[in-house]
Amino acid sequence: MGESVRVMISEAEVTKRIEEMGREISEDYAGKQIHLICILKGGVFFMCELAKRISVPVSMDFMSVGSYGDGTTSSGVVRIVKDLDESLEGKDVLVVEDIIDSGRTLYYLLDVLKKRHPNSMKLCTLLDKPDRRVRDVRVDYVGFEIPDEFVVGYGLDYAQKYRNLPYIGIVEGVE
Numbered sequence: 413m414g415e416s417v418r419v420m421i422s423e424a425e426v427t428k429r430i431e432e433m434g435r436e437i438s439e440d441y442a443g444k445q446i447h448l449i450c451i452l453k454g455g456v457f458f459m460c461e462l463a464k465r466i467s468v469p470v471s472m473d474f475m476s477v478g479s480y481g482d483g484t485t486s487s488g489v490v491r492i493v494k495d496l497d498e499s500l501e502g503k504d505v506l507v508v509e510d511i512i513d514s515g516r517t518l519y520y521l522l523d524v525l526k527k528r529h530p531n532s533m534k535l536c537t538l539l540d541k542p543d544r545r546v547r548d549v550r551v552d553y554v555g556f557e558i559p560d561e562f563v564v565g566y567g568l569d570y571a572q573k574y575r576n577l578p579y580i581g582i583v584e585g586v587e
């Protein structure tokens with residue numbers, strides 16, 4: 413059987429939820445500036461859509477942390493592929509992710525970022541897959557809680573494919 417993608421969360425549903433999250437975040441950070449940190453590559457679509465719906469001033473930086481390679485399970489070894497350009501000293505940092513799955517990526521990353529003395533640090537993810545958690549990570553903003561399925565689209569890949577799908581889908585017909 414060939415590989416195919418079935419829609420799990422439609423483009424309209426994702427857009428509506430991101431609008432709500434943008435409003436909630438803007439209220440919570442009223443009077444402040446948010447330093448958004450995008451975790452590449454998966455976080456990029458969500459971060460762009462979210463940033464457009466935040467009404468307080470934002471600055472942005474990008475970091476790439478890899479552990480999945482081309483498979484559907486994490487290797488468990490997290491490494492920084494590209495570090496941030498700017499210091500976090502005194503900033504109100506909001507880390508933006510596409511998905512929290514085992515929690516390994518964020519567990520490692522939050523530990524690294526906390527040591528850089530931000531004024532505050534919160535975590536925002538489009539998708540949360542709690543059934544697969546092996547590391548405890550406190551998430552402040554969650555778009556959707558999803559079941560234990562390997563998903564693609566909206567930044568999420570399977571072997572680097574499908575990131576550009578405008579919805580969240582389930583890959584079928586793969587190991």
Ligand SMILES: O=P(O)(O)OC[C@H]1O[C@H](OP(=O)(O)OP(=O)(O)O)[C@H](O)[C@@H]1O
Nearest residue numbers: 452453454478479480513514515516517
């Ligand atoms: O909670 P975890 O089990 O650690 O999984 C979540 C992480 O894995 C994916 O990134 P990946 O390492 O595949 O890099 P990518 O964003 O470039 O695809 C995803 O974008 C998250 O960053």
Ligand code: HPA
Nearest residue numbers: 513561562563564568569
């Ligand atoms: O379900 C997933 N899909 C794509 N990439 C991922 N990285 C962690 N979990 C996933």
Ligand SMILES: [Mg+2]
Nearest residue numbers: 454480568569
């Ligand atoms: Mg990936």
